[in-house]
Amino acid sequence: MRKYLKTADSDWFNQRLTGVMYCVVVAFAILVVRLFYLQIIEGHEYRRLSENNSIRLQSVDAPRGLILDRNGRLLVDNRPSFDLNIILKDAKPVDQTVARLAEYMQVPAEDLVAKIAPGGGVSSYKPVLLKQDIGRDALAAIEVHKFDLPGIVMLINPRRHYIFENSAAHLIGYMGEINNNELNCGDYPGCRVGDYIGKFGIERSYESVLRGQRGGRQVEVNVNGQVVRVLKTVRARPGKNIFLTIDYNLQQTTEKLLKDRAGAAVAMDPKTGEVLAMVSSPSFDQNMFVSGMSHEAWQALVTNPHRPLENKAIQAEYPPASTYKVVVALAALEEGLIDTETTYNCPGYHRFGDRVFRCWRRGGHGTVNVVRALAESCDVFFYNVGHELGVDTIARYARACGLGQPTGVSLANEANGLIPTTTWKVQRFGEPWQGGETLPVAIGQGYDLTTPIQMLMVTAAVANNGFINRPQLLKKIETADGQVVERGRILANGRLPASQQTLAIVKRGLWEVVNTDGGTARWARLAKIEMAGKTGTAQVVGRKKGEESIPEEEMEAHLKPHAWFLAYAPADDPAIAVTVIVEHGEHGSSAAAPIARDMIRTYLMEKYDPRQVASAESDKSEG
Amino acid sequence: MFDRRLVQYFDWGLLGLIVLIGSIGMIALYSAVTAGNATPQQILYTKQLIWYGVGLTGMIAAFVINYKLLERWAHVIYFLCVALLVIVLIFGTFGGGSQRWLVLGPVSIQPSEIVKLAVIIVLARYYSKLATARGFTLRDLAQPLILTLIPFALIVKQPDLGTAMLLLLIAGSVTVFVKIERRSMAYIILSGLIAVPLVWFSLKAYQKRRILTFLDPDRDPLGAGYHIIQSKIAIGSGMLTGKGFLKGTQNALAFLPEQHTDFIFSVLAPEWGFAGVLFILLVLLLLIVWGLRIAHGCRDSFGTILAVGITAMLFWQVFINIGMVMGLMPVVGVPLPFISYGGSSVVTMMISVGILMGISMRRFMFE
Secondary structure, three states: OOOEOOOOOHHHHHHHHHHHHHHHHHHHHHHHHHHHHHHHHOHHHHHHHHHHHOEEEEEEOOOOOOEEOOOOOEEEEEEEEEEEEEOOOOOOOHHHHHHHHHHHHOOOHHHHHHHHOOOOOOOOOOOEEEEOOOOHHHHHHHHHOHHHOOOEEEEEEEEEEEOOOOOOHHHHOEEEEOOHHHHHOOOOOOOOOOOEEEEEHHHHHOHHHHOOEOEEEEEEEOOOOOEEEEEEEEOOEOOOEEEEOOOHHHHHHHHHHOOOOOEEEEEEOOOOOEEEEEEEEOOOOOHHHHOOOOHHHHHHHHHOOOOOOOOHHHHOOEOOHHHHHHHHHHHHHHOOOOOOOOOEEEOOEEEEOOEEEEOOOOOOOEEEOHHHHHHHOOHHHHHHHHHHHOHHHHHHHHHHOOOOOOOOOOOOOOOOOEOOOHHHHHHHHOOOOOHHHHHHHHOOOOOOEEOHHHHHHHHHHHHOOOEEEOOEOEEEEEOOOOOEEEEOOOOEEEEOOOOHHHHHHHHHHHHHHHHOOOOOOHHHOOOOOOOEEEEEEEOOOOOOOOHHHOOHHHOOHHHOOEEEEEEEEOOOOOOEEEEEEEOOOOOHHHHHHHHHHHHHHHHHHHHOOHHHHHHHHHHHHHO | OOOHHHHHOOOHHHHHHHHHHHHHHHHHHHHHHOOOOOOOOHHHHHHHHHHHHHHHHHHHHHHHOOHHHHHHHHHHHHHHHHHHHHHHHHHOEEEOOEEEEEEEOOEEEOHHHHHHHHHHHHHHHHHHHHOEOOOEOHHHHHHHHHHHHHHHHHHHOOOOHHHHHHHHHHHHHHHHHOOEOHHHHHHHHHHHHHHHHHHHHHOOHHHHHHHHHHHOHHHOOOOHHHHHHHHHHHHHOOOOOOOOOOOOOOOHHHHOOOOOOOOOHHHHHHHHHHHHHHHHHHHHHHHHHHHHHHHHHOOOHHHHHHHHHHHHHHHHHHHHHHHHHOOOOOOOOOOOOOOOOOHHHHHHHHHHHHHHHHHHHOOOOOO
């Protein structure tokens, strides 16, 4: 039976209490001993350290991840920036220190004072930024006079450096200071006021990969607030490096080709979807964003009518013009409306109701089938076919090809394009669709709008026999010490709504565009490589009745049509697909096709190792 | 009901002690909120005074009411407090990284403070009925364990590791005081020795790192490590006689977070020096010894255990808080009784001391 302790047995409790008592005394003794150690034994040292708040924290920014091309060529790195700061509590007397500083830097004192004025209530041990990125001379002057300048500290921060100015600017993007909305929305953990984040392009899309983790140091400072000892360091973790899919050689060549024109050129590997080049012209120098640009410079960029800040490859929407015939042809064949034997006669015009629609070739093309209609870009053929299909069927095929919606490429602000349907017109304009409006749609004018990257995706899908691959920009991600963390994957957006036979017919047409007499791009033929493609000439303004007789050459420059060219090569086993648009370039064949041709030549020459040719020759000489 | 002996045996000494400690607290608080800050926060000082007022009412109620009533109502009190903990998890407001306050108009209360008292009361009731000379077996401990673990888990969820740890220590102290049977104790220790390494190995790397950083603040030189260094500098800079009232806070303390709550000792030490702090420690020791003395004088086991429990709570809070600011313990938010700023803490402590007074007053009254 258990012997429960109740009220009487307080002796037992008293014994326990004595034990507790001893424990308590011992515990307090420990506290006293520790106190003694801190205050008496080490007291002097701590007293010294407490003066002037000698132990402080410094923040160490993490270097941002590098950006390289697919072959490891460095495109963007970081360089050290020497930022001049002042710590008000250490810099007493502040006026005198600032005056001396102004003298050594040869800068008016008012500029420096202006930076200090606001933050009076803030903890005066926090460094206040006076000038970012001071040059070597100023740095030397300040270091020499260090003892004259209490409270002046130089903080070294990594700053973004875009190695090739103006190159791949839209693709790589730029950075800017984080604003309040971004700070509060929770997408940027670990960021503070004054931090820079990617605002555009890859810098923005892969911000979380590129941004490292900031570190810090516990430092001891002297009476002037200058560091005398580093006590502990928490290393900053550098961001991860991004290898883009682009081939910089091709990118650079393409940029030269587009240099004085406005427009865009994009290239892709049809088998994988990897984007080999993305150029938008005119461009801008991303380095301007790093150190902050003047108001005038910003205004110049923003008001420039050629819109240099826009990535035309993904953001600009243009009427696809004759390039759209690829889609219409595909739709007609697949619907069984036509086959290779079906022909229409083109006398240079087509009557519809009481209107006359012209073909670009005044005298007409004569009798053509679908292959020749593509090769010679006969408008009348497609007026007929388009009318038979109807705008909604065309739209259905176009959307199935990936048009009228973003491709999903990993860049922000991609435009949707527009593929009109009867429902759309009622919603947009409140009016029903007129039969005559289908005809311009069939030749890519009218309400149609596409972006260069959308057309590229379709071109590549035709080239690889039907797989619509999402354009990929990421080749791989590596840590700072070279460990691969992620690789780009092939992502399918779908398949072309066409059988292999249909595609073969369309591809034949595209081949004939370049490689037969009468093809609209015959002048862009390459000697050793068989290229296939489609020209397009997108009217910018609708021509009024009666003005149709004005030849295009006499139009004002800003009214001239845009020039498109889609291409892939080699025709039998495509390794590259290209889309070029030259704003106001007039003719796809003369303005855009040569650019595409040169891009392809550059890329394929690189790929088909010229050394192979050389070694064959040396074998011959030895044998 | 109202017995003349209650007044005769009223524990004036304890009251005097509380007044002394409270005054020290107000002095420290005044220093913490005025000097050293860019904008003096006088309002905190006034608020603390108000809380002392409220606490005083609670204290009076606590010693006027017979503590034996607590035994009868133990479970009700316990359930109410646990309910408050659940409510705070659902409706509570965030502050300092955890969700531990309930805001009722201008007043915010922290249920985890009151829960400590509730657990003490309910454990005291359970143990007083079942205490034996041999000690508790594991089976006996099952119910107290659950009673303790429920609020423990709820507090951990907030997350408030300091108070959770404190709760375990208080419950553990009371249990050990009432004696755990030797064999059961051996089992407990043994299973602890086995479980800890097992749990350790099953943790992921980042969890291990977090625990190590928690235990050793130096591993976090930019966060907790920095605060402890500043705290040690502040305390050490006091040397023997201190810098004087209001003169300690200029420098290091501008960088101590929570200098009016968890780190208030680091405000006292540089101003009063070793001599002054030694005095304060002695006063706190005296408070604890007083509590034990009351336990000693109590005639019934419920009262004894209750007194021990309350004393344990006072002891552990003092030990952990002061140990922490001196760099002996991991950084946890445990308020220093009567000195740290905090309404819920002040009121809970006052009520607890009131209970002690009540036990002391009735030491010559038998059932």
